[in-house]
Amino acid sequence: MQINSLKLFHFRNFIEESVSFSGGVNLLTGSNGQGKTNLVEAISFVSSGRSFRTARLADLVLSGSRSGSAFASISHHQTDLDLGIVIERGKKTGYINGEPVKTLADYAGKLLTVAFSPSDLEIVKGAPFERRRLLDRHISELRPGMIIDYAAYGRAVKSKNALLSRGNAGRESIMPWNEIIAEHAVRIVNARQEFVRALGARAARIHSAFAAADGELQLNYKSAFAEAGTAAEKEHILRVLELEFSREVERGSCAVGPHRDDMQISIGGKDARVFASQGQTRSVVMALKLAVIELLENAAGETPVILLDDVDSELDAARSAALFSLIAERQSQVLITATEPRLLEIFGAQRCALFSVESGHVKPI
Ligand SMILES: Nc1ncnc2c1ncn2[C@@H]1O[C@H](COP(=O)(O)OP(=O)(O)OP(=O)(O)O)[C@@H](O)[C@H]1O
Ligand SMILES: [Mg+2]
Known part of the structure; x- marks a missing residue:
């Protein structure tokens, strides 16, 4: 299972942003407060309809805006799917390939992600x-x-x-x-x-x-x-x-x-x-x-997409190495946020796609 690309509109501090990911390890780096966690949160939200850090839908919409959305194009059992959620007037509507779904039960399970965050x-x-x-x-x-x-x-x-x-x-x-x-x-x-x-x-x-x-x-x-x-x-x-x-x-x-x-x-x-x-x-x-x-x-x-927000900063060297080697073995698509790109060494630069996140903009480097 993998996320090919993500499109955000008025989601947290992203005004309008598209990003394409690699099927291997994606390392998202940037200074504090730039939108790294917001990006991982958006993916987790597209996958489950829930945020891992707020129960209030309004928090997910760009301040001052009335609606926002997050859409992902994914590969699932060798087929491509377009999944997304629109938040409007405190309500969320899920979409699969452009069609609104009746309930989130129809939507759940299409994109599987497992997120780690502090x-x-x-x-x-x-x-x-x-x-x-x-x-x-x-x-x-x-x-x-x-x-x-x-x-x-x-x-x-x-x-x-x-x-x-x-x-x-x-x-x-x-x-x-x-x-x-x-x-x-x-x-x-x-x-x-x-x-x-x-x-x-x-x-x-x-x-x-x-x-x-x-x-x-x-x-x-x-x-x-x-x-x-x-x-x-x-x-x-x-x-x-x-x-x-x-x-x-x-x-x-x-x-x-x-x-x-x-x-x-x-x-x-x-x-x-x-x-x-x-x-x-x-x-x-x-x-x-x-x-x-x-x-x-x-x-x-299929293997779920692994989302790791800021985990490196919390671990001692030995256990951090143990965790990342367990993850590297899995051959899953992984998205990792960090303030420093030093994790590149653990995964190997050739397996890593590197991105910078700055003021709600994501750029491949
Ligand atoms: N609904 C919203 N509208 C606009 N901006 C928001 C909204 N929610 C959060 N933000 C802003 O998004 C910015 C980025 O937050 P985020 O948590 O993604 O940072 P980060 O890059 O993960 O930083 P850190 O390295 O400190 O964890 C913050 O400045 C925050 O104020
Ligand atoms: Mg963060």
Whole structure:
């Protein structure tokens, strides 16, 4: 899988810009604040419909402008596709070959990317939301139909919250929402459990290849709707929701479910969120992302595009070399941003296409 070119219009600090990429390693260099992260963000946005650094669509549009867009021409299973998203009046519309798509479920999975950025340390150190987001993003790529379950579940929780927040909700008014919640939650919990199992096995193997000294990496999905290691069942979920009724009325919101579940990450038997050092955290994130790449590769029969934003600046020499050699082995298309072009040596100048990013303009050098 590869991105042949990218066209941005009023996206972040890009007014109107087109750039063609090489199928190998693309190194994007430039001083601080020039648009390197914005460019990588645009590609990730075209691939998933989401930004890796903001939940507000308006942030992605050039300040002062009402609409913006990002389009990529890609090669996918030997066919060329034109994919893109237009943001207008706070809404996004996906396009495939010039035709608008009805939902992002039709769009997801066409361009697979895996991005590493400094904010990914939050996957280990941040709130459970960060880990759920990682799982859900990749589950949606592997099984685009799940997007419908996530959306329906989210809507049901919102409606039930609205009822609960009034403080006098009765069982009869809550029950129909519990039905809908259980119907989608069972699929979400089982998809997450399955994904975490597959991810965990791969991540542990990759982690031990360059960070064995930190101890074994283990992932466990923690759900209020399923016992560890057993699949969720709708009847069981309904019983749990029934037992939570009084507590939910008291809190005025949905107390349990996939929207509050978590994935526990441990290294050497210790909770990484609490115990992992900066370098250990980075290594766990690297192992998780490389494991995601393997899973996507197996499912899609094509290797995802790897996006590395500013990773070099965060790593010590040994682990940095280990990461880049693992990546170089993969023969994937890679886009790397850095303030200095010194990574050129690791990948070899003949394999690297070099670009400069300056004030929202990208030029090959
Ligand atoms: N919606 C927007 N409209 C216009 N400019 C924006 C918008 N969002 C961000 N910017 C600007 O884009 C510029 C480039 O940001 P970006 O994060 O891509 O920099 P960078 O090249 O990655 O820098 P660094 O090396 O510091 O990470 C910043 O000056 C920022 O103010
Ligand atoms: Mg940046």
